[in-house]
Amino acid sequence: MVRLALACAVALALTACGKQESTPAPETSTPATTDAGMPSRPAPVTPTAEGKFDAAIKAEDFAARLERLASDQFEGRKPGTIGERATTAYIKDQFERIGLKPGNKGSWFQTVPMIQTTLVDAAATTLEVSGAKGKETFAFATDMVVGTLDASAEVDLVDSPIVFVGYGVDAPDWNDYADVDVKGKTVIVLVNDPGWGNQDPDLFKGRTLTYYGRWTYKYEEAARKGAAAAFIVHETPGAGYPFGVVESGWSGPRQSLPPSEEPGPRLTTAGWLTEDAARRLFAAAGADFDALKKSADLRGFKPTVLDAKLGTRYRSTIENSSSENVIGYLPGSTRPDEAIVYTAHWDHLGRNDALEGEDHIYNGAIDNATGVAGIIEIAEAFAAQQPPPQRSIVFNAVTLEESGLLGAAYYVAHPSFPLDKTVANINLDALPVGGPTRNITVIGLGQSELDDYIEEAAAAQGRVISGDEEPEKGFFFRSDHVNFARAGVPALYAAGGLDLVDGGESAGRKAADDYTTNRYHKPGDNYDPNWDYRGVVQDLEALYAVGRRLADETTFPQWKPGADFARPKQP
Template sequence: MVRHALLFSFVLALASCGGGEPAAPTSAGGPDPNPSIKPAPVQPTSEGHSTPAITAEDFAAHLRKLSSDQFEGRKPGTLGERVTTAYIKDQFERVGLKPGNNGNWFQTVPMVSTTLLDPASVHITVKGASVTSRFNLGTDAVIGTLNGSVEVDLKDSGIVFAGYGVTAPGWDDYAGIDVKGKTLIVLVNDPGWGNHDADLFKGPALTYYGRWTYKFEEAARHGAAALFIVHETAGAGYPWSVVENGWSGPRFSLPANQDRAPRLVTAGWLSEQAATKLFADAGADFAALKKSADLRGFKASVVDATLSVGYRSKVETTSSENVIGVVPGAQRADEAIVYTAHWDHLGTDARLDGDPVYNGAIDNATGVAGIIEIAEAFAHQATPPQRSVVFAAVTLEESGLLGSQYLVEHSPWALERIAANINLDALPMHGPSRNVTAIGYGQSTLDDDLIEAAKTQGRIVVADDEPEKGFFFRSDHANFARAGIPALYASSGQDLVEGGLAAGRKAADDYTANRYHKPSDNYDPDWDYRGVIADLELLYTVGRTLADESRFPQWKPGADFSRPAPGAK
């Protein structure tokens, strides 16, 4: 008991706010009227006192705090989680929110933690037509169990190339082949991506069928023992290092009684180089098989090779926390606008030389700092919103959007009464932009609300110029959309006031290549906050408009989703 009391005191000490005078309000709207003049770097104020306005000083203070080493990379199930969730709850309470989960600040999300024991000893052995090859974890492959198996011993499992691993209306990569007990190798993204077929699925735009979570579930649904996705940076939207880092250390899932989707005994990824070698050793041409997977009439094929692998895992049932606050609606408190941002990141890795902490400054301390600022703006308006406005800092996004999945499935508000979700994730820190990128543009009438709000800032709204990366399915708004609730995921576009599209593209590419899911995603005191503050004001405006109206945003004709039926929970 003493040890627990000391730990709790330590967490509160780290999460508590210092004293100091309130920050002076700043003027931060749309593009700077004098874009050649860059303001001096913002010096964060004490986190304990903020002005009701959305300001760069307050945002920077939260951002610096959340991405500091004392938060230990915000890994679920660690001391870093306790510090993080205590800090967010403290800030929600300080700015004037009420507990948002039926009178509680926290929503406990049950989770299963699975950790590969002695990864260095795990080798994937493939016996081909004439060669036996071994593939090492990290450089060649990543692997893990998805069904909670403590011990896996897969021997001489036949290998099948199953294209993209998709079963969809008008397309079935599993047609005509029995894959029970087999090891499947599939491609990343959707059918038609490899040959740029604009008439397959949604052309260049990745759909849910291209998501790794779907591919694993579909393979398990067909009775496969294992599935490996072949990584390609262009098709995945991120480099191999992101896969490697994401599969190191504990992996998390919801318990089977909370998520009844089928689960594989073994799942993982292969690097493109490893896959090419595997097929070559089996006497097959991987490049030719890839091309065939994009053609109508594709048939899965047996590879002249078998796979064997054995490993043990530590499996623990534990929990993590969503943090939920609310500004109650003055007229229709049973209706809600829900802002979300995931607080979790990748924690620490003692094996790394130098900096071992994945601080996740942009991903996603920016989003959490953002909803705290927007929450304060709502809580301090003279006229309260007519609908309730909910602020949810969710967990386990990095593990497959699990915290928001649980939130949607155990929502304190009936799903049919949630007007919209507005999600903040990895806000760009590139300075002011002339445009706003709406991920999934064209899906719902929320685009129209965004366009009207952007006009007040002198900005235009554009569609995502990298639809093949599937951003619409890679953050927490996707769970709201899948439940039928229109969702908005938008932030500064790449047409920067200073440098135009070339500068915006360079900055975005640099982040993906050098910072995304790496320890180098650190707080930078030289960031230009004008663009991100404009984004927060924009998303506040959209939410405030929706909170004061009686209409419900709708999906547009041809959208992938539909509104939940009356009585949905």
């Protein structure tokens, strides 16, 4: 996803320091160093020539794979395109060359069925609201986005009553839908969890976003309540990304799993509103958006039926298609039926020839060519390891993360190894390439015993672990590992943190904000030969060390008391 790419944006401006060795990884070519006597920023890395890769985790090898995966040849790695075929073939060839075995019942590929929905003439699509105080028209991309979630080819929503349901949450001791019937109606919901607006530390988990705050949950709950439509009011702090990210994600084809893979109701109409659009909508109904928004953060909140109705009409093309997870594995030497699963999503946003300027390809270098290059590097280290790992190690380059974590969800529903034999998931997504850091950020710190494993690996490098500094943005729910977590498998999502060896936390924060604003889900996320790869090598060695320790143990890591998840009880 995004926040672990903490230092990439200012990599060219930084003079960073070297790395410490981690153990027990294969020997690497980079010497151990300390803050006190580090060399200045190294010369740009020359990517390894194809076919000349080393067994050790090396910056040159990583850079070669990253450059290839983020090249224009792969056309932004969009599922269902020629870019997918090039990408999955490359990953399969790398797995095979390393010496992995096909990881899905004798195949390198796991076919993930999908429905692709594309809004026809998005620019002409509008929402019309007629209220007690007037009428308003909302334009696609400028004011809102809209689309169907149940694969309806034609939608004609006429005079749908509008209900404000706060955060749209129905949880123990909190029900935003209390005493209101929203069947066939349009609900307006706020982003994030109850208590977010007034920063109430006693509601839900305070600043830490829970699954109830995820946009996916809000649509699911609205559908369960029978709503005809649901619109989430976007705000950048609460969502964790600007409205432009929402707009780009809803403007082109959107993917979902077939209903057979995701049982339960789906909304016919769903979308997002800007805050300005929400204020205009509420004003047309004679209501004060800001006052009602404040009320949603208070215990005893009651939903409000607005004196307004909404209408929209649009068409979508619906295509049944599929995409591929690419899976390879190393059989364990003594307990081959037990597995550690490394994941990284290979997909990105493809190309858009309607974009202004010369760059029309979303190359996704950071998000997530870094993760795929990373699991290939780790796979090569495991393949060369002596003695070999005792448990099996699975490397799963999953698809459709950008479409809602669909590839990982499908794998968890159809795993190569039973989930009760899956020891842990280690997920790589958006690795930092701005140089060494003094800390490793663990997204979801405090959830599972895997914290102890990464803490040990970090300490061997002279680093410490830290939690996510922006837990309100819910990064734990925004990458593939959450599917394993929801199924009860402890999951680790970690990489270099904000505290850069050169520049400290202020430089790290500046880099993170710049990346989110200027590169995340934009054509500007391109490979740069001048990145400083010493930090990412540290991270890969640490994640390899965690997997190696897990592979040679007989116990299974557990969730910690008070965690959001738990391993299912065995019969």
